[in-house]
Amino acid sequence: MILSQVKNPSVAVEAHGLVKKFGDNLAVNGVDLSIPRGSIYGVLGPNGAGKTTAISMLSTLLKPDAGTARIFGHEVLKEAQIVRRLIGLTGQYASVDEMLSAGENLFIFGRLLGLSRNDARAKSAELLEEFGLSQAAKRQVKKFSGGMRRRLDLAASLIARPPLIFLDEPTTGLDPRTRNQMWQTIRRLVAEGSTVLLTTQYLDEADQLADRIAVIDHGKVIAEGTPGELKASVGIASPELRLMNKNNDLEARQILKRVLNVDAHISNQGMIIAPMSDPELITDLLLALRNANIRLEEVSVKTPTLDEVFLALTGHETEPDAELEEEVGMEMKN
Amino acid sequence: MEKSIEMRLSNKTSFSQTVNNSLTMAYRGLLKVRHTPEQLLDVTAQPILFTLMFTYLFGGAIAGNVHNYLPVIIPGILAQSIITGSVAIGVQLREDMDKGVFDRFKSLPIARIAPLAGALLADTIRYAIVTILTFAMGYLMGYRPGAGIAGVMEVGVLVIAFAWCTSWIFAFAGVVGRTAASVQGISMMVVFPLTFLSNAFVSVNTLPSVLKWFATFNPVSHLITAIRELVNKDVIGQDFWLTILGAGVILSIFAPLTIRAYIRKV
Numbered sequence: 056m057i058l059s060q061v062k063n064p065s066v067a068v069e070a071h072g073l074v075k076k077f078g079d080n081l082a083v084n085g086v087d088l089s090i091p092r093g094s095i096y097g098v099l100g101p102n103g104a105g106k107t108t109a110i111s112m113l114s115t116l117l118k119p120d121a122g123t124a125r126i127f128g129h130e131v132l133k134e135a136q137i138v139r140r141l142i143g144l145t146g147q148y149a150s151v152d153e154m155l156s157a158g159e160n161l162f163i164f165g166r167l168l169g170l171s172r173n174d175a176r177a178k179s180a181e182l183l184e185e186f187g188l189s190q191a192a193k194r195q196v197k198k199f200s201g202g203m204r205r206r207l208d209l210a211a212s213l214i215a216r217p218p219l220i221f222l223d224e225p226t227t228g229l230d231p232r233t234r235n236q237m238w239q240t241i242r243r244l245v246a247e248g249s250t251v252l253l254t255t256q257y258l259d260e261a262d263q264l265a266d267r268i269a270v271i272d273h274g275k276v277i278a279e280g281t282p283g284e285l286k287a288s289v290g291i292a293s294p295e296l297r298l299m300n301k302n303n304d305l306e307a308r309q310i311l312k313r314v315l316n317v318d319a320h321i322s323n324q325g326m327i328i329a330p331m332s333d334p335e336l337i338t339d340l341l342l343a344l345r346n347a348n349i350r351l352e353e354v355s356v357k358t359p360t361l362d363e364v365f366l367a368l369t370g371h372e373t374e375p376d377a378e379l380e381e382e383v384g385m386e387m388k389n
Numbered sequence: 390m391e392k393s394i395e396m397r398l399s400n401k402t403s404f405s406q407t408v409n410n411s412l413t414m415a416y417r418g419l420l421k422v423r424h425t426p427e428q429l430l431d432v433t434a435q436p437i438l439f440t441l442m443f444t445y446l447f448g449g450a451i452a453g454n455v456h457n458y459l460p461v462i463i464p465g466i467l468a469q470s471i472i473t474g475s476v477a478i479g480v481q482l483r484e485d486m487d488k489g490v491f492d493r494f495k496s497l498p499i500a501r502i503a504p505l506a507g508a509l510l511a512d513t514i515r516y517a518i519v520t521i522l523t524f525a526m527g528y529l530m531g532y533r534p535g536a537g538i539a540g541v542m543e544v545g546v547l548v549i550a551f552a553w554c555t556s557w558i559f560a561f562a563g564v565v566g567r568t569a570a571s572v573q574g575i576s577m578m579v580v581f582p583l584t585f586l587s588n589a590f591v592s593v594n595t596l597p598s599v600l601k602w603f604a605t606f607n608p609v610s611h612l613i614t615a616i617r618e619l620v621n622k623d624v625i626g627q628d629f630w631l632t633i634l635g636a637g638v639i640l641s642i643f644a645p646l647t648i649r650a651y652i653r654k655v
């Protein structure tokens with residue numbers, strides 16, 4: 056295995072004070088990361104937070120203006136060619152050749168990675184099979200759907216079975232079913248021993264996949280930890296209640312305060328909402344309401360959205376996301 | 390299977406790897422041509438149309454009749470079409486470098502120069518098409534080169550070598566240009582004087598003095614004379630060597646400029 060030759064096999068990514076400026080726009084403003092081998096690390100942030108720029112520096116595409124980054128102990132600037140042997144990059148925008156067929160793409164990348172003609176052909180067939188693209192092997196990539204393109208893109212990153220894989224927003228714009236498939240693939244990669252760094256705009260996705268999450272905003276890491284730690288810091292779930300009788304509102308809120316030990320507020324739609332750190336408490340809450348004879352018209356438990364996490368962490372909301380909507384729109388046209 | 394991937398971790402790229410990577414990138418260029426043969430429209434249409442057009446347009450006026458004009462005009466059109474054919478590289482490179490796939494190339498442990506070298510290499514097919522079509526058109530119109538098929542082959546090698554050198558000018562435009570359209574514009578500003586202000590259609594002695602000076606100095610004029618001597622009389626004369634010199638000068642200026650600008654971008 057290639058990892059036996061690296062300087063530091065236990066830490067996949069180690070970055071200190073990474074900075075990248077575009078003009079006077081600080082796209083990445085002092086990012087530190089430490090990612091242990093064999094884990095899934097999620098970088099969570101809204102559009103324009105600096106996720107792609109950070110990945111580009113870690114994958115040798117961009118030179119940092121300041122700071123250092125090491126991949127398995129090898130410096131991205133001084134040992135770029137070694138780092139490139141250790142990583143696979145699936146960019147945010149299809150990093151495959153639209154003009155060529157799926158099979159030709161994988162063949163070319165295989166040849167570039169040093170495979171013989173026969174091996175490159177075999178590897179290409181194997182990956183197409185693995186990613187359910189065998190039927191489309193001869194079709195030009197520009198005729199692919201968004202989901203197929205992403206799968207091919209990921210397949211292309213796995214030709215040399217690199218120990219570290221970067222996935223830049225691997226599921227943005229995918230329908231729920233394709234997203235689930237992508238999640239399964241990512242989990243399988245890690246089960247097979249790879250380390251994955253993925254970026255996402257969805258808290259839900261980071262929560263489902265990542266062992267640790269860094270939340271970034273305006274080029275800075277504003278929170279870091281396990282999904283549990285992060286969610287606990289903003290409340291793991293919020294019960295939303297609508298009462299049969301509005302006159303009970305005040306009493307209900309007092310009960311919430313007593314049971315959950317937080318202040319509830321009333322949403323625009325007239326629901327009573329309170330963040331809660333322990334889901335077990337929902338039983339106590341409902342019992343307390345029953346005992347007080349307060350009847351419920353509607354009850355649900357909501358997990359916090361990225362926007363709420365953001366609001367809690369930064370005090371400002373995520374900016375409107377034009378690009379994301381545009382991408383989803385494109386997906387639907389395909 | 391896994392074993393065959395070179396597993397030794399080294400930060401250097403060997404010469405043989407550079408050659409292999411460049412050949413693979415050239416193969417990619419050929420695959421693209423296979424998917425979109427329209428890319429070859431310029432190198433097929435120009436030799437055919439120009440040969441027909443200019444021969445019948447100027448033949449009577451300049452050489453008395455079409456038959457006598459062919460040994461003069463065919464080398465002229467060949468040189469002109471070869472240079473026009475080498476322009477496409479710039480736009481191709483610009484478009485390629487703007488695409489997502491280029492990010493992947495940059496993240497692979499390959500020779501940095503391979504995408505550029507591969508694109509230049511793949512264009513050989515375009516130059517071969519130009520050469521074959523121009524002489525085939527000439528043949529159909531009654532041209533029988535004095536040096537025979539051997540002379541034609543030698544000329545083929547000469548013009549392809551020349552195009553490899555001039556294509557660096559356009560590759561440079563492609564690497565530094567901002568958009569494909571601006572690259573196209575700059576390239577055309579280079580191509581027209583180079584190809585038309587030459588001895589392609591008329592003797593330079595008929596030109597006014599400034600134009601005459603430029604046309605005499607223009608390496609394309611030397612290329613055309615060299616082709617004429619080689620293919621009509623089987624002679625390698627002074628112009629042959631001046632052509633090699635001119636091409637060498639272009640190469641030694643533009644190759645380093647292009648590579649420097651290119652490496653800075655990748």
Ligand SMILES: Nc1ncnc2c1ncn2[C@@H]1O[C@H](COP(=O)(O)OP(=O)(O)O)[C@@H](O)[C@H]1O
Pocket residue numbers: 077080081082100101102103104105106107108109
């Ligand atoms: N090549 C570039 N030139 C200029 N500005 C850029 C470039 N790439 C990104 N930016 C800017 O840097 C910031 C971070 O962008 P990016 O890393 O793409 O964010 P994300 O991937 O999180 O959406 C944004 O303000 C973006 O406009």
Ligand SMILES: [Mg+2]
Pocket residue numbers: 103106107108147223224
């Ligand atoms: Mg991005």
